[in-house]
Amino acid sequence: MKAAVVVFPGSNCDRDLAVAFRAAGAEVEMVWHKDADLPRGVDIVGVPGGFSYGDYLRCGAIAAQSAICGAIKAHAARGGYVLGVCNGFQVLTETRLLPGALLRNAGLRYVCRTVPLRVQTSDSVFTQGYNAGDVIGIPIAHHDGNYYADDETLARLTGEDRVAFTYVDNPNGSRGDIAGILSENRRVLGMMPHPERAADAGHGGTDGVALFRALAGALTAA
Amino acid sequence: MKARVTVMLKNGVLDPQGEAVRHALGAMGFAGVQGVRQGKVIELDLAAGTTEAQVRDMCEKLLANTVIESYRIEMPS
Numbered sequence: 001m002k003a004a005v006v007v008f009p010g011s012n013c014d015r016d017l018a019v020a021f022r023a024a025g026a027e028v029e030m031v032w033h034k035d036a037d038l039p040r041g042v043d044i045v046g047v048p049g050g051f052s053y054g055d056y057l058r059c060g061a062i063a064a065q066s067a068i069c070g071a072i073k074a075h076a077a078r079g080g081y082v083l084g085v086c087n088g089f090q091v092l093t094e095t096r097l098l099p100g101a102l103l104r105n106a107g108l109r110y111v112c113r114t115v116p117l118r119v120q121t122s123d124s125v126f127t128q129g130y131n132a133g134d135v136i137g138i139p140i141a142h143h144d145g146n147y148y149a150d151d152e153t154l155a156r157l158t159g160e161d162r163v164a165f166t167y168v169d170n171p172n173g174s175r176g177d178i179a180g181i182l183s184e185n186r187r188v189l190g191m192m193p194h195p196e197r198a199a200d201a202g203h204g205g206t207d208g209v210a211l212f213r214a215l216a217g218a219l220t221a222a
Numbered sequence: 223m224k225a226r227v228t229v230m231l232k233n234g235v236l237d238p239q240g241e242a243v244r245h246a247l248g249a250m251g252f253a254g255v256q257g258v259r260q261g262k263v264i265e266l267d268l269a270a271g272t273t274e275a276q277v278r279d280m281c282e283k284l285l286a287n288t289v290i291e292s293y294r295i296e297m298p299s
Contacts, residue, residue: 058287106236107238108239
Protein backbone atom coordinates (compact mmCIF):
# COMPACT_ATOMS: atom_id res chain seq x y z
CA MET A 1 0.00 0.00 0.00
CA LYS A 2 1.25 3.43 -0.89
CA ALA A 3 -0.10 6.32 1.16
CA ALA A 4 0.27 10.07 0.70
CA VAL A 5 -0.18 12.28 3.75
CA VAL A 6 -1.09 15.90 3.05
CA VAL A 7 0.66 18.73 4.88
CA PHE A 8 -1.16 22.06 5.06
CA PRO A 9 0.22 25.08 6.88
CA GLY A 10 -1.14 24.40 10.36
CA SER A 11 -1.41 20.61 10.08
CA ASN A 12 -0.19 19.02 13.30
CA CYS A 13 -1.18 15.35 13.06
CA ASP A 14 0.48 14.72 9.70
CA ARG A 15 3.52 12.90 11.11
CA ASP A 16 1.39 10.86 13.53
CA LEU A 17 -0.75 9.70 10.62
CA ALA A 18 2.35 8.82 8.58
CA VAL A 19 3.75 6.80 11.52
CA ALA A 20 0.47 4.86 11.83
CA PHE A 21 0.41 4.10 8.09
CA ARG A 22 4.06 2.98 8.16
CA ALA A 23 3.51 0.79 11.21
CA ALA A 24 0.81 -1.01 9.23
CA GLY A 25 3.32 -1.65 6.43
CA ALA A 26 2.57 1.23 4.09
CA GLU A 27 5.05 3.20 2.07
CA VAL A 28 4.33 6.85 2.89
CA GLU A 29 5.07 10.08 1.06
CA MET A 30 4.28 13.50 2.48
CA VAL A 31 2.70 15.91 0.01
CA TRP A 32 2.59 19.70 0.31
CA HIS A 33 -0.62 21.72 -0.06
CA LYS A 34 0.78 23.51 -3.12
CA ASP A 35 1.40 20.25 -4.99
CA ALA A 36 -1.07 19.94 -7.84
CA ASP A 37 -0.46 16.21 -8.29
CA LEU A 38 -0.21 13.18 -6.05
CA PRO A 39 2.83 10.89 -6.33
CA ARG A 40 2.33 8.07 -8.83
CA GLY A 41 0.76 4.88 -7.55
CA VAL A 42 -0.85 6.31 -4.42
CA ASP A 43 -3.62 4.05 -3.10
CA ILE A 44 -4.79 6.22 -0.23
CA VAL A 45 -4.52 9.86 0.73
CA GLY A 46 -4.47 10.79 4.42
CA VAL A 47 -5.81 14.24 5.26
CA PRO A 48 -4.55 14.91 8.78
CA GLY A 49 -5.77 16.79 11.81
CA GLY A 50 -4.62 20.22 12.85
CA PHE A 51 -5.59 23.77 12.04
CA SER A 52 -5.10 24.15 8.30
CA TYR A 53 -4.70 27.82 7.39
CA GLY A 54 -5.38 28.73 11.01
CA ASP A 55 -9.03 27.61 10.67
CA TYR A 56 -9.66 31.02 9.05
CA LEU A 57 -13.14 31.64 7.64
CA ARG A 58 -14.35 28.12 8.54
CA CYS A 59 -12.39 25.01 9.54
CA GLY A 60 -11.15 23.41 6.33
CA ALA A 61 -12.63 26.05 3.99
CA ILE A 62 -9.37 27.49 2.69
CA ALA A 63 -7.68 24.08 2.57
CA ALA A 64 -10.53 22.83 0.39
CA GLN A 65 -9.47 25.36 -2.25
CA SER A 66 -5.78 24.35 -2.21
CA ALA A 67 -4.01 22.81 -5.20
CA ILE A 68 -3.61 19.43 -3.47
CA CYS A 69 -7.36 19.22 -2.85
CA GLY A 70 -7.93 19.40 -6.59
CA ALA A 71 -5.68 16.33 -6.89
CA ILE A 72 -7.48 14.60 -4.00
CA LYS A 73 -10.86 15.17 -5.66
CA ALA A 74 -9.53 13.69 -8.92
CA HIS A 75 -8.07 10.72 -6.97
CA ALA A 76 -11.45 10.11 -5.28
CA ALA A 77 -13.28 10.46 -8.60
CA ARG A 78 -11.02 7.69 -10.00
CA GLY A 79 -12.09 5.44 -7.11
CA GLY A 80 -9.06 6.16 -4.93
CA TYR A 81 -9.19 5.90 -1.14
CA VAL A 82 -9.13 8.89 1.21
CA LEU A 83 -8.99 9.02 5.01
CA GLY A 84 -9.71 12.38 6.65
CA VAL A 85 -9.18 12.69 10.40
CA CYS A 86 -10.44 15.63 12.49
CA ASN A 87 -9.49 18.75 10.50
CA GLY A 88 -9.13 16.32 7.58
CA PHE A 89 -12.81 15.40 7.99
CA GLN A 90 -13.69 19.10 7.98
CA VAL A 91 -11.66 19.54 4.77
CA LEU A 92 -13.47 16.61 3.13
CA THR A 93 -16.89 18.10 3.92
CA GLU A 94 -15.77 21.50 2.62
CA THR A 95 -14.62 19.87 -0.64
CA ARG A 96 -18.04 18.13 -0.73
CA LEU A 97 -16.37 14.73 -1.00
CA LEU A 98 -18.47 13.95 2.07
CA PRO A 99 -21.89 15.41 2.89
CA GLY A 100 -22.74 17.63 5.85
CA ALA A 101 -20.59 20.02 7.87
CA LEU A 102 -18.87 20.27 11.24
CA LEU A 103 -20.17 23.01 13.54
CA ARG A 104 -18.84 24.43 16.80
CA ASN A 105 -19.26 21.90 19.63
CA ALA A 106 -22.68 22.27 21.25
CA GLY A 107 -20.99 22.76 24.65
CA LEU A 108 -18.71 25.43 23.12
CA ARG A 109 -15.66 23.82 24.72
CA TYR A 110 -12.69 22.21 23.08
CA VAL A 111 -12.97 18.55 24.05
CA CYS A 112 -9.84 16.43 24.36
CA ARG A 113 -10.19 12.90 25.76
CA THR A 114 -10.48 9.28 24.76
CA VAL A 115 -14.10 8.42 24.04
CA PRO A 116 -15.95 5.16 23.36
CA LEU A 117 -17.04 4.80 19.72
CA ARG A 118 -19.44 2.25 18.36
CA VAL A 119 -18.46 0.69 15.04
CA GLN A 120 -21.63 0.90 12.95
CA THR A 121 -20.52 -1.02 9.91
CA SER A 122 -17.71 -3.41 9.05
CA ASP A 123 -18.53 -3.01 5.36
CA SER A 124 -15.59 -0.83 4.26
CA VAL A 125 -11.84 -1.29 3.90
CA PHE A 126 -11.46 1.05 6.88
CA THR A 127 -13.74 -0.81 9.27
CA GLN A 128 -13.51 -4.43 8.16
CA GLY A 129 -11.06 -5.15 10.98
CA TYR A 130 -13.86 -4.53 13.47
CA ASN A 131 -17.27 -6.09 13.96
CA ALA A 132 -20.37 -3.93 13.72
CA GLY A 133 -21.37 -3.15 17.29
CA ASP A 134 -17.80 -3.21 18.66
CA VAL A 135 -17.05 -0.39 21.09
CA ILE A 136 -13.52 1.00 20.74
CA GLY A 137 -11.67 3.74 22.62
CA ILE A 138 -10.29 6.50 20.36
CA PRO A 139 -9.12 9.99 21.37
CA ILE A 140 -10.96 13.10 20.22
CA ALA A 141 -9.48 16.60 20.28
CA HIS A 142 -11.65 19.22 18.63
CA HIS A 143 -13.62 22.43 19.02
CA ASP A 144 -15.69 22.06 15.86
CA GLY A 145 -16.76 18.44 15.70
CA ASN A 146 -20.51 18.83 15.88
CA TYR A 147 -21.67 16.95 12.79
CA TYR A 148 -24.61 18.51 11.01
CA ALA A 149 -26.55 17.28 8.01
CA ASP A 150 -30.18 17.86 7.09
CA ASP A 151 -32.80 15.18 7.77
CA GLU A 152 -32.76 13.91 4.21
CA THR A 153 -28.97 13.47 4.21
CA LEU A 154 -29.02 11.76 7.62
CA ALA A 155 -31.69 9.33 6.42
CA ARG A 156 -29.63 8.59 3.34
CA LEU A 157 -26.41 8.02 5.34
CA THR A 158 -28.23 5.65 7.68
CA GLY A 159 -30.19 3.91 4.92
CA GLU A 160 -27.05 3.30 2.85
CA ASP A 161 -25.09 2.03 5.89
CA ARG A 162 -22.60 4.89 5.51
CA VAL A 163 -22.29 5.82 9.18
CA ALA A 164 -18.95 4.27 10.13
CA PHE A 165 -18.71 5.28 13.79
CA THR A 166 -21.02 6.83 16.38
CA TYR A 167 -20.26 8.23 19.82
CA VAL A 168 -21.54 6.16 22.73
CA ASP A 169 -21.79 9.39 24.80
CA ASN A 170 -22.19 12.28 22.38
CA PRO A 171 -19.48 14.79 23.36
CA ASN A 172 -20.22 17.59 20.87
CA GLY A 173 -23.88 17.61 19.81
CA SER A 174 -23.39 15.72 16.53
CA ARG A 175 -26.67 14.79 14.88
CA GLY A 176 -27.29 11.06 15.11
CA ASP A 177 -24.23 10.79 17.42
CA ILE A 178 -22.20 10.62 14.19
CA ALA A 179 -18.42 10.46 14.58
CA GLY A 180 -17.46 9.25 11.10
CA ILE A 181 -19.07 8.70 7.69
CA LEU A 182 -18.31 7.01 4.40
CA SER A 183 -18.74 8.26 0.84
CA GLU A 184 -21.25 6.67 -1.49
CA ASN A 185 -18.58 4.30 -2.91
CA ARG A 186 -17.36 3.60 0.69
CA ARG A 187 -13.79 4.59 -0.24
CA VAL A 188 -13.68 7.96 1.49
CA LEU A 189 -13.89 8.00 5.30
CA GLY A 190 -14.06 11.16 7.38
CA MET A 191 -13.98 10.92 11.17
CA MET A 192 -13.43 13.39 14.01
CA PRO A 193 -11.73 10.89 16.40
CA HIS A 194 -8.01 10.20 15.90
CA PRO A 195 -7.26 6.51 15.20
CA GLU A 196 -3.57 7.42 14.70
CA ARG A 197 -3.47 8.45 18.36
CA ALA A 198 -4.49 4.94 19.42
CA ALA A 199 -2.04 3.04 17.27
CA ASP A 200 0.80 2.17 19.62
CA ALA A 201 0.97 0.76 23.16
CA GLY A 202 2.77 3.98 24.12
CA HIS A 203 -0.35 5.94 23.23
CA GLY A 204 -2.28 4.27 26.03
CA GLY A 205 -4.53 2.41 23.61
CA THR A 206 -4.29 0.47 20.38
CA ASP A 207 -7.90 0.32 19.20
CA GLY A 208 -7.00 2.33 16.09
CA VAL A 209 -4.50 -0.25 14.82
CA ALA A 210 -7.19 -2.47 13.27
CA LEU A 211 -8.20 0.39 10.94
CA PHE A 212 -4.69 0.84 9.52
CA ARG A 213 -4.00 -2.93 9.37
CA ALA A 214 -7.25 -3.59 7.52
CA LEU A 215 -6.46 -0.83 5.05
CA ALA A 216 -2.96 -2.14 4.45
CA GLY A 217 -4.24 -5.68 4.06
CA ALA A 218 -6.93 -4.73 1.58
CA LEU A 219 -4.91 -2.26 -0.47
CA THR A 220 -1.77 -4.39 -0.63
CA ALA A 221 -3.69 -7.42 -1.84
CA ALA A 222 -5.49 -5.33 -4.47
CA MET B 223 -16.47 49.83 -4.66
CA LYS B 224 -17.35 48.06 -1.44
CA ALA B 225 -19.61 45.09 -1.08
CA ARG B 226 -20.76 43.66 2.19
CA VAL B 227 -21.55 39.98 2.63
CA THR B 228 -23.42 38.85 5.73
CA VAL B 229 -23.11 35.15 6.49
CA MET B 230 -25.49 33.55 9.01
CA LEU B 231 -26.17 29.98 10.09
CA LYS B 232 -29.37 28.83 8.43
CA ASN B 233 -32.55 28.78 10.45
CA GLY B 234 -32.84 25.39 12.07
CA VAL B 235 -29.07 25.00 12.49
CA LEU B 236 -28.27 25.29 16.20
CA ASP B 237 -26.02 28.28 16.97
CA PRO B 238 -24.30 27.43 20.27
CA GLN B 239 -22.34 30.71 20.30
CA GLY B 240 -25.50 32.78 19.87
CA GLU B 241 -27.11 30.76 22.66
CA ALA B 242 -24.16 31.48 24.97
CA VAL B 243 -24.44 35.20 24.22
CA ARG B 244 -28.17 35.08 24.96
CA HIS B 245 -27.50 33.39 28.32
CA ALA B 246 -24.83 35.96 29.19
CA LEU B 247 -27.14 38.88 28.37
CA GLY B 248 -29.82 37.36 30.57
CA ALA B 249 -27.34 36.86 33.41
CA MET B 250 -26.30 40.52 33.09
CA GLY B 251 -29.85 41.59 33.69
CA PHE B 252 -30.88 42.48 30.13
CA ALA B 253 -34.41 41.16 30.15
CA GLY B 254 -36.37 40.14 27.12
CA VAL B 255 -33.61 38.87 24.80
CA GLN B 256 -35.47 35.94 23.30
CA GLY B 257 -32.87 34.82 20.82
CA VAL B 258 -29.40 35.62 19.57
CA ARG B 259 -27.91 34.47 16.27
CA GLN B 260 -24.26 35.19 15.62
CA GLY B 261 -22.87 35.49 12.12
CA LYS B 262 -20.09 37.25 10.30
CA VAL B 263 -19.72 40.24 8.04
CA ILE B 264 -17.20 40.18 5.20
CA GLU B 265 -16.36 43.46 3.48
CA LEU B 266 -14.99 43.21 -0.04
CA ASP B 267 -13.14 46.04 -1.73
CA LEU B 268 -13.88 45.42 -5.39
CA ALA B 269 -12.68 46.78 -8.69
CA ALA B 270 -15.27 48.91 -10.46
CA GLY B 271 -17.48 46.82 -12.67
CA THR B 272 -17.51 43.73 -10.46
CA THR B 273 -20.99 42.29 -10.72
CA GLU B 274 -23.27 40.95 -8.04
CA ALA B 275 -23.24 37.65 -9.91
CA GLN B 276 -19.46 37.45 -9.38
CA VAL B 277 -19.86 38.15 -5.66
CA ARG B 278 -22.57 35.48 -5.52
CA ASP B 279 -20.09 33.04 -7.08
CA MET B 280 -17.54 33.95 -4.37
CA CYS B 281 -20.17 33.27 -1.71
CA GLU B 282 -21.17 29.92 -3.19
CA LYS B 283 -17.59 28.72 -3.64
CA LEU B 284 -15.86 30.04 -0.53
CA LEU B 285 -17.38 32.76 1.66
CA ALA B 286 -20.36 30.69 2.82
CA ASN B 287 -20.85 26.95 3.27
CA THR B 288 -24.37 26.64 1.94
CA VAL B 289 -24.85 23.31 3.71
CA ILE B 290 -25.16 25.26 6.97
CA GLU B 291 -25.03 28.96 6.12
CA SER B 292 -27.06 31.52 4.21
CA TYR B 293 -25.64 34.76 2.89
CA ARG B 294 -26.84 38.21 1.92
CA ILE B 295 -25.00 40.56 -0.44
CA GLU B 296 -25.22 44.34 -0.21
CA MET B 297 -23.51 46.34 -2.91
CA PRO B 298 -24.08 49.62 -4.73
CA SER B 299 -26.15 48.96 -7.82
